[in-house]
Amino acid sequence: MGGALRLGGLGAALTLVAAALDAEPLFVPGVALLLIAAGACGWVWAAAHGLSVTRAVGSTTVVEGAPITVRTEVRSPWLLTPTGTLDDGLLGEPVALEGGRDRGVRVLHATPRFPRRGRIALPPPEVTVRDPFGLAVRTVAGHPHELLVLPAIHPVLRTDGGGDGDAIGRRQARSRVTAEVELDGLRPLRSGTSAARISWAVWARTGEMYERHLRPDGDDRPIVVLDTRTASPGAGPGETTIDADEQLDAAVRATASLCVFLAGRGGCSLLLPGDRQPVALQPGLGGWPRQHIRLALVRGGGTPAAGALTGRIGVIFYVSAQPLTGTPRVLAHAAGNGRVLVVPAGMPGRTPTFEVAGCSGYDLAPRGAVHGTAA
Known part of the structure; x- marks a missing residue:
């Protein structure tokens, strides 16, 4: 209420000067200014008294890029809504509240989308009430919300280089046959x-x-392994950081998409950085919602535990958050009957078997291994 206070101060000063100098002509503007300031403050106080702003979000979780329903309501105990603005980041630009509309209730709807995974803190919606002259201002705030954005699920697509995304299912079946031969005792x-x-x-x-x-000592289900280490900073720190974040998000999306793809074709396992043992995902996607949430919150810089791959005889899908030119050391020494490397950028001299979520998958079995070994 800075404007009203300044105006009231000016009116009080004129009134005091008029009283001190017995200058009756100054009483009129002084008192008028005091009345205007008091009227503006009273107007705003009355309009904001009992005013409430509430926001209802359709869900606490949403998938990347998917719309979510938001309903923001401004309610006044008076028959007329006050003059002011509603500021809610989910509605876009601030919305002007015109006095005398909607019989004391103003409802606005929006369907925002969130392009990046993670936990998002939504600031509370605010209504700023003003008098018609803009002299007095008062803000009424609602409650904040927290939203979890889950990584999007993308299809596994065939490439033009002779590979086929459906070959993943055939590799899974082939690994089981191979496992029976190797485990024969x-x-x-x-x-x-x-x-x-x-x-x-x-x-x-x-x-x-x-x-x-x-011998029942071995797991022939395919396993998806996520390595969240990103590329090291280069000459342009700001640009490199953005690229690294995008590559990490692409790797997380690829991991989630592969899990859903493989779980729907007989089940699979998921190994995230920090896990001592892989988490099994059943064909009916049992246990997937919890792992989907974990993928939404995963951060960069983590490495999978090599010991967790001991006894795995199924195909290993190693998803790296950074471009690689060689086989990761963990994958090079893995005992799985198939090894697939998934990276957010192409590998020179190799043709990808499939593509998913902006990443390329390379079947290392046909050539034994990629030349060279990455850290």
């Missing part, structure tokens, strides 16, 4: 065992009866 023949499982070659050599069996 022998034990003494038990009563009731099918003749098809008897190892006749061993019987021919030793004269003893053995049966083939599978």
Whole structure:
């Protein structure tokens, strides 16, 4: 109410001067200014008394790029809404509130979109009440909100270089067949065992009866591993930081998309930085909502635990948040029957097998490995 106070101060000064100098002509403007200032303050106080502003958000979570419904309501105990402005970042520009409309209630709707994942603190909506002359101002605020933006899910797409996104499913099935061969073992023949499982070659050599069996020590489900280390800063720190953030977001989107893709084709596992053990995702996407939230909050600079890949015999999808020219050390020594490297930028001299969320996936099995080893 700075303007009203200054105007009232001026009126008080004129009144005092008029009284001190017995200058009756100064009483009229002095008193008039005092009345105008008091009227402006009274107007604003009455208009703001009982005024409330509330904001209702359709959900506490939203996927990147998806619209979310927002309803902001300004309610006054008077029949007429006050003159002022409503400032809510979700509505875009401040909205002018014209006095005398809507019988004391003003409702506004918006459908904002959020392009980046993460937790977003929404400042409270505010109504600024002013008198018709703009002399007095008072602000009434609502409550803040917090919104969690989840990484978007993108399709796994075929590339023109002869690769096929559907080959992921075929690699998964192939790894299971390979696993059965690698895990084939022998034990003494038990009563009731099918003749098809008897190892006749061993019987021919030793004269003893053995049966083939599978040792249940190994997980043949594909696993998606996320490495959140980003590119090191270069000559342009500001630009490099933005690029690194975008690459990290692309890697997170690719990780989420691969998890949904693979879980829908028999299940998979997810390994995030800081996890000691992978998290299993069932074909019906059981457990996925919690992991989706974790991906929304993941930060850069984390590395996956190499020990968590011990005993994994399924295809390993290693998603890196930084461009690579060689095989990561963790992936180079992994025991999986298939290795796929997913990076946010292309690898020189190689043709991607698939593309997802702005990242390219390279099947390392056909060539054994990419030349060179990255840290």
